[in-house]
Amino acid sequence: MENAGTSGLVSGAIGAISRHIREKELMPGDKLPSEAILSKELNVSRTVVREAFRSLAAMRIIELATGKRATVAQIDHGAMSLMIEHGVHTDQINIQQIYDVRRTIETRIVTLASIRRSDTEAAEILDLAAQMRRSMDDPAALMEHDLAFHTALARASRNPVYSLLIGAFQGITRQTWPIGWKSRSTQASRDLMLVTHVEIARAVAASDPQKAVAAMSLHFDESVRALLTAGLS
Amino acid sequence: MENAGTSGLVSGAIGAISRHIREKELMPGDKLPSEAILSKELNVSRTVVREAFRSLAAMRIIELATGKRATVAQIDHGAMSLMIEHGVHTDQINIQQIYDVRRTIETRIVTLASIRRSDTEAAEILDLAAQMRRSMDDPAALMEHDLAFHTALARASRNPVYSLLIGAFQGITRQTWPIGWKSRSTQASRDLMLVTHVEIARAVAASDPQKAVAAMSLHFDESVRALLTAGLS
DNA sequence: GAGGTCTAACCTGTCAGACAGGTTTAGGGG
DNA sequence: CCCCTAAACCTGTCTGACAGGTTAGACCTC
Structure with a gap:
């Protein structure tokens, strides 16, 4: 009774375009055929091709730009970030739970x-x-440095999947970080975090991996406690 | 110089619809306004609203169906799966690297x-x-049971983010699993896996978490070795 | 009044054509 | 050989149209 993923002209076009990328072994930056050509090749209207393009662009598989042709995109966490945010906002x-996952992967990172x-x-x-310490009195800046810190660690792991995942959690973290910060009410608890x-x-x-893991573990213990104190389920 | 994510009527519509979901606190299954209504409210054409809907549907934030109105969707790994596959196919x-991530999270799982x-x-x-064992001579069935096994473990972890992640790796795993299986050439190595x-x-x-972790760790040692033997970078 | 059926209103999927910009390219002039 | 310009190309958006799926309410029967 359910077929949402594979029926419909648009889904067909999405599949055809994905296949095109694989078969032609296109790499990020490479150009795709124009909407007009694709609509002719696939025997569908330009509308259908455009909706397929939009879908692929939403997943950051391709990149669109006015006037230029669509290109194959580099992986990007933007879409994942939105998906996670959606999951949180709809109580799913x-x-x-996010912190458990983050702790798990950041320990490995x-x-x-x-x-x-x-x-x-x-x-x-x-x-x-060091920048985090310096911006202690400017929560917005502090948060950005904090996020950048974890992003930099992920990058240093030399595994792009970890970078992707850390990026995916960044959107929702931006929304919850201030809660955690506020709940660290004493100067001592704020110092501890820094x-x-x-x-x-x-x-x-x-x-020193062992020491790093221990410190990261401490960081998460402390963060989770801060969020629990703030009453975050 | 770059603005792809926020400029354009479609991006604006995507934002407006996302905001609508959050502000009205819609839950999975709840209906969104019709395309006609939204296009009137946002002062854009139905075309723009449709492309925005397609984008959100690609990320599985909403669900579309002919005749019915769009509904808020449950989180789903389909989109993530495609993104990961894209990353692999384009050598990013x-x-x-995927196995390192899987080992990390499956150990926690x-x-x-x-x-x-x-x-x-x-x-x-x-x-x-047990079913894996029974379908030892039918690689396709064996693979499906294998995937189902890991999915069931993720579900039992009671953290939907782990389920999501395991699901996200499933697409690419389907494509590489046969390689690993073939490289386990001896009966003994195949038995070991089962x-x-x-x-x-x-x-x-x-x-018994400790024993479980040890066994899972062994499983990944063995899997990674099998893939390396097959020459997979 | 309860239950079932049917139709009208509503909604999405797809198409065609049009036009305003932005981008690329080929040619022409210096 | 280089630069500049104009034509060709391409995407973003709009409008209007129609087929076909879905839903809600009117109506009818028991």
């Missing part, structure tokens, strides 16, 4: 980062931790 | 599953492992 996922980070990356991570980040950075820079 | 992600699984779930997981699954199932059923 809660914040604690710091292990890999400790082993694989370049010196430049180590410096960047250290610097981001110090923990510095500790993580130092351990990664020192190529 | 390789299989080993069996820990949670061991603690939280219901008796029904335990029985199901045990049964799936036995390992049974071990995981038994450990979860026995609520």
